[in-house]
Amino acid sequence: MxxxxxxxxxxxxxxxxxxxxxxxxxxxxxxxxxxxxxxxxxxxxxxxxxxxxxxxxxxxxxxxxxxxxxxxxxxxxxxxxxxxxxxxxxxxxxxxxxxxxxxxxxxxxxxxxxxxxxxxxxxxxxxxxxxxxxxxxxxxxxxxxxxxxxxxxxxxxxxxxxxxxxxxxxxxxxxxxxxxxxxxxxxVTVEEALSNLPPPGGFPPNHEPPKEPSRRKVKRMSMLDWGEAMIHYQGAEKELPNLIRLHPRRIAPTVLGSSRFIHPYENRFLTVREQARLMGFPDSFVFTGGRDDQYNMIGxxxxxxxxxxxxxxxxxxxxxxxx
Structure with missing residues (x-):
């Protein structure tokens, strides 16, 4: 062809x-x-x-x-x-x-x-x-x-x-x-997209543990139901959510450069690799640069x-x- x-x-x-x-x-x-x-x-x-x-x-x-x-x-x-x-x-x-x-x-x-x-x-x-x-x-x-x-x-x-x-x-x-x-x-749901990943560590690439949240944030995370956001910010026309706890049996909200998501079951943010999976990137695709650079490129x-x-x-x- x-x-x-x-x-x-x-x-x-x-x-x-x-x-x-x-x-x-x-x-x-x-x-x-x-x-x-x-x-x-x-x-x-x-x-x-x-x-x-x-x-x-x-x-x-x-x-x-x-x-x-x-x-x-x-x-x-x-x-x-x-x-x-x-x-x-x-x-x-x-x-x-x-x-x-x-x-x-x-x-x-x-x-x-x-x-x-x-x-x-x-x-x-x-x-x-x-x-x-x-x-x-x-x-x-x-x-x-x-x-x-x-x-x-x-x-x-x-x-x-x-x-x-x-x-x-x-x-x-x-x-x-x-x-x-x-x-x-x-x-393809969030649960399916994140399945088969080991705990954050050295493999696959870009799956290093995310920045550990403060005790106060962990406490607030623990109180969030699936789909709830920890914060809202003002857009041009309306308030928009961020730091959303993902619902495992639904698709994720729009992934943006500024967006960070909370794991469906754990009180932590997603790794870069998990965020990449939400956009359909294969694990063989490697991101370089600083951690924020990597999240931004995905979003x-x-x-x-x-x-x-x-x-x-x-x-x-x-x-x-x-x-």
Whole structure:
């Protein structure tokens, strides 16, 4: 079967790339990110991929052409920062268009579109929070994509738990094709996701004991029922929970870079490996950097099971077009 080429922008640790790789239909040529722990983690897990540890604003058209040489790119994927758009950010710009054009992090979405215009892949898939389509932003983005050469653009809303991810995650995948992968026949619960793990220790990787909570926190943890949160914080629109004791027979809440979960049965926080399992990362995927870096990379990733479902769907569409 034909193998298709991929470039991954804002690659992070590599969850999006991993899903595409797991289909055995794609070969990533280039990955770009400016976050050092993410770049090192990506390179560790994808040693044959060229990784540019660079601010996307500095990735010029000539640099892209020089790096890629004459390789034709079939698919461009990527996840520009969602912080400017998400309702969980209490400091997001009040004017929706300012989130895209004024916020420096929001402007990075425009750089994804700029590079899209340079590479002209057959398919692109850009992941973000659904709020990137609100209050006129959808029409604005359609205009930007049209200037890049893509007149037909679709905003595909997918939920990760429908594709074998043991946690909730609702995201929009903006693409020049409709993306409608068949859902997984069953739901993976927290208990199933965390099963077969030994007590925190040296194996598997990233399963070191988490920071031990204070006696006061342990006491508060012990009083929490499944699904209850120890604290709440103010988002842009409403209060949001954190330090939730996971319900073993349900999926986990959305895993965020800032989120920490309490074990369903033990009065402790999850290890990095346990958190990674909630996003569908295999134990063979190793995270580098400090402990907070590792949690952040997991929370900011595209869950690999969802990315794999998207990858299989994209490969089939490319096959239908004649490879």
């Amino acid at each position: 034909k193998e298709y080429t991929v470039v991954d922008l804002f690659c992070g640790a590599g969850g999006f790339s991993l899903g595409f790789h797991l289909t055995r239909r794609f070969r990533t040529i280039l990955a770009v990110d400016n976050y050092n722990p993410a770049g090192l983690t990506y390179k560790l897990n994808f040693p044959t991929v060229k990784v540019l540890l660079e601010d996307i604003k500095e990735v010029s058209d000539p640099l892209l052409r020089k790096t890629l040489k004459d390789v034709k790119i079939d698919v461009l994927i990527g996840s520009p920062p969602c912080e400017p758009f998400t309702g969980a950010n209490p400091r997001r710009e009040r004017n929706p268009l300012d989130r895209l054009y004024k916020d420096p992090a929001g402007q990075l979405t425009l750089h994804y579109i700029r590079i899209l215009g340079v590479l002209q892949p057959r398919v692109f898939v850009m992941e973000n929070v659904p709020a990137i389509t609100e209050d006129g932003l959808k029409d604005t983005l359609l205009g930007e994509f049209e200037r890049a050469g893509y007149e037909k653009v679709y905003f595909n809303i997918l939920e990760a738990e429908e594709y074998g991810t043991p946690s909730h995650r609702r995201r929009v995948f903006v693409s020049n094709i409709r993306i409608q992968p068949p859902p997984s026949p069953r739901v 900011e990733a595209v869950p690999p099971p969802l990315a794999k479902a998207i990858g299989l769907y994209v490969a089939n569409k490319l096959d239908e077009e004649g490879g």
